[in-house]
Amino acid sequence: MPTMTQRQKLVLPGGHNKLLLHSCCAPCSGEVMEALIVSEIDFSIYFYNPNIHPQREYELRKNENIRFAEQHGIPFIDADYDLDNWFARAQGMEHEPERGKRCTMCFDMRFERSALYAHEHGFPVISSSLGISRWKNMEQINDCGARAAAHYPGVTYWDHNWRKQGGSARMIEISKRENFYQQEYCGCVYSLRDSNRWRKEQGRERIKICEKFYGQAEEQ
């Protein structure tokens, strides 16, 4: 059995060796990227996350991801920040809980654009770093990924479980090693509102965006 720090060599479905990796942020994609690099898989990062609010939070999450991609020489595709489009699709779902209908829409939106880009630019496989987070419902994410890829016969969604074989622990190790920005809410304005509501109930301070980094004195 592999130990926590050992990785198994990953193999893409269908005998392919080229992947478009949708990335949601540096902490989630750090381990995913390193696992792909050691597996010698040719991949590019696709950053399309119009859910993130406010814009300075979006820019910081994106720039942290660019920094890590550049460090490893991985191509980084910076897609649109079409927040208006995201809000239009979220209408009527403002009070949905996390992992509910609004999140399905949010994952659908991000995978739809990733699959389209893969189709237009010759990537036979797509995946996402979204599933590595223990806060997310992996089945919900995989359904969205498969649904988006199904529109294009030449594109396959790879439902690899990034949490397994020590992936979750390495995600934290890498985040601390790299001093990544540590976001404290999922990303949209509604998740910020709900996280702050929960904190208030717990007697905790409101979230201070763009301030906390992994590896700072306070341990998680």
Ligand code: SF4
């Ligand atoms: S909580 Fe997260 S996944 Fe759900 S809609 Fe908001 S940003 Fe998207």
